[in-house]
Amino acid sequence: MASKSATLIEVAKLAGVSTATVNRVLKQQGYISEEAREKVLAAVAATNYRPNVVARNLRTQRSQTIGLMLTAITVNPFFVGVAHAVEAAAIAAGYRVVIFNHGGSDSYERHGVETFIAQRVDAVLFCTAANPANVELLAGAGIPAIEIERSLTETARFVRVNNYVGARAAIDHLVGLGHRRIAFVGGDPALYPQDAARRRSVEEDRLAAYRDGMAAHGLDLQADYVRLGQYYDLASDGSGAEGRAHAEALLSLPTPPTAIFATCDILAVGVLQALYKAGKKVPHDLSVVGFDDTLAPYLAPQLTTVAQPIAELGRQGFEMARAAIDKRDMQGEVVLDAGLVIRQSTGPAPG
Amino acid sequence: MASKSATLIEVAKLAGVSTATVNRVLKQQGYISEEAREKVLAAVAATNYRPNVVARNLRTQRSQTIGLMLTAITVNPFFVGVAHAVEAAAIAAGYRVVIFNHGGSDSYERHGVETFIAQRVDAVLFCTAANPANVELLAGAGIPAIEIERSLTETARFVRVNNYVGARAAIDHLVGLGHRRIAFVGGDPALYPQDAARRRSVEEDRLAAYRDGMAAHGLDLQADYVRLGQYYDLASDGSGAEGRAHAEALLSLPTPPTAIFATCDILAVGVLQALYKAGKKVPHDLSVVGFDDTLAPYLAPQLTTVAQPIAELGRQGFEMARAAIDKRDMQGEVVLDAGLVIRQSTGPAPG
DNA sequence: AGCGCATGTGTCATCGTTGACATATAGATC
DNA sequence: GATCTATATGTCAACGATGACACATGCGCT
Structure with a gap:
C-alpha cells in the first residue's frame, strides 16, 4: 500500500x-x-x-547500536556463539548489533572501527582485537570498548574465562585415567598478542596449567610432547591442518604419547583426523581432550573438552557495554569458570 | 581527547x-x-x-543498512557462511548488515521485521523465512525483500541452488561405486513450508532426484530406505540426534543399506556418529554422502557431500538486494549449481 | 561592450523526532 | 478573589549533513 x-x-x-x-x-x-x-x-x-529510528537517533544522540568486532566467524564456531549471545542480550535490551570480522588484519579492523565511529555506535565489543591501537581509537571518540576472551589494552573492560583452571582440569582428568605420557598441542604465546597490562595471556595460562599439572602429579615434562603454533589458519576455513601436523609428529616419536591435550577444539579435530588416518582408535589407543566446546556435537567420537561458557561470555560482554553506556560502575575484569565436559574421546590409558 | x-x-x-x-x-x-x-x-x-552517518541517513532517506533474517546461526554453519558472504559484499559496497535469528518463531521473526522497518533498512534478505506474511510486511513499507535458499512467497526475488541436480550427482556417484542399496535420509516435504508459487521445494527436489536417480539406474525403491523428518531440532544445538536415529533404524533392517545419502550435513553427522557407535567403518562398511558442505573440515573421515556455493548465495542475495534498492531490473529467480565434492566418506560397495 | 560559460563559493530549508518551554483551564486552598 | 497545583496541550529549536539554488568572478568570443 x-x-x-x-x-x-x-x-x-x-x-x-x-x-x-x-x-x-x-x-x-x-x-x-x-x-x-x-x-x-x-x-x-x-x-x-x-x-523513524534514524531521526530519533539523531535527535537523542544515541544509536542504540553496538559494534561487535570478531576475528573470523566462519573459521571458529566460538565466534558464532559469542555473536549470538551478544545479539540476544542486545535485542532484549532494545539494542542492535553490527558485526565486523577483521580476519586478523589490522587495517581491516581499523576500517571497521572507523565505520563504528561514523555510525556512532554506543559501544564496541572486541572478540578479539587484532591491534590494541584500534581499541584505543574508540576512546578518542568517547565510545566505550569491551574486550572478550583476550585483552590487549590496559583500559578496556574485559571478560574472560579462567583458562588456567580449565586447562588444569583437563590434565587432572587424563592423569586420573592413568595417562603418564600426555602431550600438549596449543597456541604459541609468542605468536599471539600479549596483554598490555601483562596479565597472563590465554596461551600462557593454558601452557602453565599443563606444566604445573604434570609437575603436581610427579610426571616428567618432555620437550617433544609440547607442540606450539597457531590454532588455525585465519585465511582458511578451519580445516584442522595444524592439528593434523602436530599429531602426525607426535605419532612418529619413538615413544608416542597416550593422550593429547589440544587447547582448541579445532586443533583437536585435526588431531582426530590424523589419528583416524593412522588407524588409531579413540579413546582405545589414544585419548584426546579439546578446549572451547564448540564442535562437540559434530564429531564422532564426541569430544571431551574444556567448555567455555560462551553464551555467558557474550551476555556479560554486553552487560559491561551497557554499564559503560549508562555510566554505571562495574568491575574492570570479570573471570568466568571453564569446566571439563567428559564425553567419548577420553578413556583409560592403554596397557 | x-x-x-x-x-x-x-x-x-x-x-x-x-x-x-x-x-x-x-x-x-x-x-x-x-x-x-x-x-x-x-x-x-x-x-x-x-x-555522522545517522544525520546523513536521515537527510538522504537511506540507511545504507540491510537486514538479514536468519533461521538459527548457532545451529547450522550454513547460516554462518551466508551471513559472512552477505556481510563481506555489503561492506565492500558501503552497506552495513543487521542480523536477526528467528529460531523458527513466527512472532520473533515478525518482531525482527518490525525492527528492520523502524530502522528503515534499505532491503531485507531472508535465509530462510519462517512465515511468508512477515516477508510481505516489508512490501507494505516499501522495502524490497529477497529470499535465499527457500522461497515462501510469489513476489520476493529468490536465489537458490539446483537441489535436484546436486542430489542426483550424489546418487550417481554412489551407484558408480557399485552401491545398489542406497538409503535416503532427508527433510520431510510435509514438515517444511512450501513455495506459494508452487515451485518444487528443497525437500521435494532432493527426494525427486533420489527417486529418479534410482529408477534411472534400474534400482528398486524400497520404502524402508526412505527416512523423512526434520534436519535438526531448531531449539537444540545441532547435535545430530535425528541423523543418529535414522541410521540406527536403517542398521537394524534385515538388509541394511550399503550407502546413506543424508540431505544435510548435520543429518550426515548424526549418521556418522551412529555408525561409529555401531562399530561400522566408513567408507569400508558403509558410504555416507551429505549435503551443504558446511562441516567437512571438522569431520573424520572427511565427508563426501553436495556442496552448496554458500558464499555465492550470499553474494548473489546481496546483489539482488542492491539491484532492488537501485531499482535496476533483475531476474526474479537465480539458480546456482550445487556439485558433489568427493572426500573420504564414500568408497566401493562392500562385498 | 556584451554575452556565454566555466569555475568557485555561500545560504538555507529539509529529513523526522524529541523535549524544554510556554500556555491554558479547572479545581483546591487560603 | 487571589494564588497555587494538577492536568492537558501546543510551539519550536535543536540534532548534523545534504544539495538545490543563488550568486559571484574571470575568461573567451563576437
Whole structure:
C-alpha cells in the first residue's frame, strides 16, 4: 500500500493534535487525556505509523547500536556463539548489533572501527582485537570498548574465562585415567598478542596449567610432547591442518604419547583426523581432550573438552557495554569458570 | 581527547569556509579550488572529523543498512557462511548488515521485521523465512525483500541452488561405486513450508532426484530406505540426534543399506556418529554422502557431500538486494549449481 | 561592450523526532 | 478573589549533513 511509513507530523495532523501529544502518547509519559490518547492511537493504526529510528537517533544522540568486532566467524564456531549471545542480550535490551570480522588484519579492523565511529555506535565489543591501537581509537571518540576472551589494552573492560583452571582440569582428568605420557598441542604465546597490562595471556595460562599439572602429579615434562603454533589458519576455513601436523609428529616419536591435550577444539579435530588416518582408535589407543566446546556435537567420537561458557561470555560482554553506556560502575575484569565436559574421546590409558 | 567527534559546521568554521564547501571537498564533487581543499583537509585532520552517518541517513532517506533474517546461526554453519558472504559484499559496497535469528518463531521473526522497518533498512534478505506474511510486511513499507535458499512467497526475488541436480550427482556417484542399496535420509516435504508459487521445494527436489536417480539406474525403491523428518531440532544445538536415529533404524533392517545419502550435513553427522557407535567403518562398511558442505573440515573421515556455493548465495542475495534498492531490473529467480565434492566418506560397495 | 560559460563559493530549508518551554483551564486552598 | 497545583496541550529549536539554488568572478568570443 503506502510505500512509505507515515511520519509523526502526519499522525498528529490526522489525529488533530500536536506532535508533542502524539509523542507523549507513544512514549507513555506526561499527562494525556483519554480522548487524545484514543485519537492518536487510531491515527497511528490508520497510517500504519512506525517511528523513524534514524531521526530519533539523531535527535537523542544515541544509536542504540553496538559494534561487535570478531576475528573470523566462519573459521571458529566460538565466534558464532559469542555473536549470538551478544545479539540476544542486545535485542532484549532494545539494542542492535553490527558485526565486523577483521580476519586478523589490522587495517581491516581499523576500517571497521572507523565505520563504528561514523555510525556512532554506543559501544564496541572486541572478540578479539587484532591491534590494541584500534581499541584505543574508540576512546578518542568517547565510545566505550569491551574486550572478550583476550585483552590487549590496559583500559578496556574485559571478560574472560579462567583458562588456567580449565586447562588444569583437563590434565587432572587424563592423569586420573592413568595417562603418564600426555602431550600438549596449543597456541604459541609468542605468536599471539600479549596483554598490555601483562596479565597472563590465554596461551600462557593454558601452557602453565599443563606444566604445573604434570609437575603436581610427579610426571616428567618432555620437550617433544609440547607442540606450539597457531590454532588455525585465519585465511582458511578451519580445516584442522595444524592439528593434523602436530599429531602426525607426535605419532612418529619413538615413544608416542597416550593422550593429547589440544587447547582448541579445532586443533583437536585435526588431531582426530590424523589419528583416524593412522588407524588409531579413540579413546582405545589414544585419548584426546579439546578446549572451547564448540564442535562437540559434530564429531564422532564426541569430544571431551574444556567448555567455555560462551553464551555467558557474550551476555556479560554486553552487560559491561551497557554499564559503560549508562555510566554505571562495574568491575574492570570479570573471570568466568571453564569446566571439563567428559564425553567419548577420553578413556583409560592403554596397557 | 575530544570525547565527541566534530561536526561539519565546526570544520567549516575552522577552515573559514561554508559547510557546502566542506561537503564538496569530502564528496569530491563540484568545483573546489586547491586552496580551499587544503584548508578543509587540514581542518578535518585537526578536528578528527568523522561524518555522522545517522544525520546523513536521515537527510538522504537511506540507511545504507540491510537486514538479514536468519533461521538459527548457532545451529547450522550454513547460516554462518551466508551471513559472512552477505556481510563481506555489503561492506565492500558501503552497506552495513543487521542480523536477526528467528529460531523458527513466527512472532520473533515478525518482531525482527518490525525492527528492520523502524530502522528503515534499505532491503531485507531472508535465509530462510519462517512465515511468508512477515516477508510481505516489508512490501507494505516499501522495502524490497529477497529470499535465499527457500522461497515462501510469489513476489520476493529468490536465489537458490539446483537441489535436484546436486542430489542426483550424489546418487550417481554412489551407484558408480557399485552401491545398489542406497538409503535416503532427508527433510520431510510435509514438515517444511512450501513455495506459494508452487515451485518444487528443497525437500521435494532432493527426494525427486533420489527417486529418479534410482529408477534411472534400474534400482528398486524400497520404502524402508526412505527416512523423512526434520534436519535438526531448531531449539537444540545441532547435535545430530535425528541423523543418529535414522541410521540406527536403517542398521537394524534385515538388509541394511550399503550407502546413506543424508540431505544435510548435520543429518550426515548424526549418521556418522551412529555408525561409529555401531562399530561400522566408513567408507569400508558403509558410504555416507551429505549435503551443504558446511562441516567437512571438522569431520573424520572427511565427508563426501553436495556442496552448496554458500558464499555465492550470499553474494548473489546481496546483489539482488542492491539491484532492488537501485531499482535496476533483475531476474526474479537465480539458480546456482550445487556439485558433489568427493572426500573420504564414500568408497566401493562392500562385498 | 556584451554575452556565454566555466569555475568557485555561500545560504538555507529539509529529513523526522524529541523535549524544554510556554500556555491554558479547572479545581483546591487560603 | 487571589494564588497555587494538577492536568492537558501546543510551539519550536535543536540534532548534523545534504544539495538545490543563488550568486559571484574571470575568461573567451563576437
